[in-house]
Ligand SMILES: Nc1ncnc2c1ncn2[C@@H]1O[C@H](COP(=O)(O)OP(=O)(O)OP(=O)(O)O)[C@@H](O)[C@H]1O
């Protein structure tokens with residue numbers, strides 16, 4: 122059985138965070154495990170409360186899972202603050218986080234703060250160097266680098282800057298791009314840029330897209346797909362999940378994690394450029 126561990130926050134509404142990750146792992150036939158960084162009281166309208174797990178509780182969860190079951194890949198999502206980042210960094214420094222997919226979650230779609238802004242440097246300095254892939258969305262990438270993502274050139278500069286912190290690769294997600302008919306995610310690994318372009322789906326039901334996408338990349342990496350192939354397969358999975366997202370609740374509904382079972386394969390245009 123292929124195994125994957127997610128270290129992230131719990132979304133009581135079931136659309137993002139740990140819940141999205143475990144649903145995605147299950148859909149992709151990967152045995153899912155979790156270490157919870159915080160409970161959030163959350164629904165499709167927003168985040169009503171955040172209740173961090175103690176550093177001790179977080180460390181104990183990760184140790185319990187790794188000491189007995191082990192894992193083939195690890196994903197991180199909401200890490201709350203520097204204290205919890207330090208716990209994850211202990212495991213990273215000990216070489217215990219294989220195929221580490223780091224989703225630098227900072228602010229929820231609804232606007233809620235999921236990472237203390239003063240913890241940004243710790244995330245970059247203590248965890249980025251251990252990541253196989255970092256998956257920022259546009260606002261996160263701008264906050265990390267201080268570069269405005271207003272052109273292709275600036276996006277490529279952002280990818281290069283993030284990679285310079287020591288990760289193996291970066292995937293700059295384009296979901297927040299405005300005024301376009303297509304969305305492009307940009308991959309960079311120091312040797313090449315790879316552009317994954319899809320038609321934009323006209324929907325507000327995108328709660329959990331970032332978590333689900335990174336979880337699918339983690340699942341495919343755990344199953345030994347090369348990173349670029351894992352991203353392509355995950356892109357297909359997330360696109361189908363957004364296409365069939367449901368208007369559950371009164372706000373921005375969650376993506377449909379089981380959509381890949383029945384939905385048609387989306388057109389994904391891939392372009393490669395030496396970098
Ligand atoms: N309207 C859309 N149509 C097609 N693909 C989309 C759409 N919105 C997001 N995506 C895709 O979903 C994935 C997640 O991208 P996004 O930039 O929204 O991440 P995120 O902001 O971290 O997600 P979240 O909404 O969970 O915070 C990317 O592959 C992106 O291209």
Ligand SMILES: Cc1ncc(COP(=O)(O)O)c(N)n1
Pocket residue numbers: 129130131132137138139161163198199226228229230231235327328329330331332
């Ligand atoms: C626990 C948790 N983790 C991550 C997100 C980000 O997801 P989104 O931006 O889709 O709200 C979230 N809302 N909640």
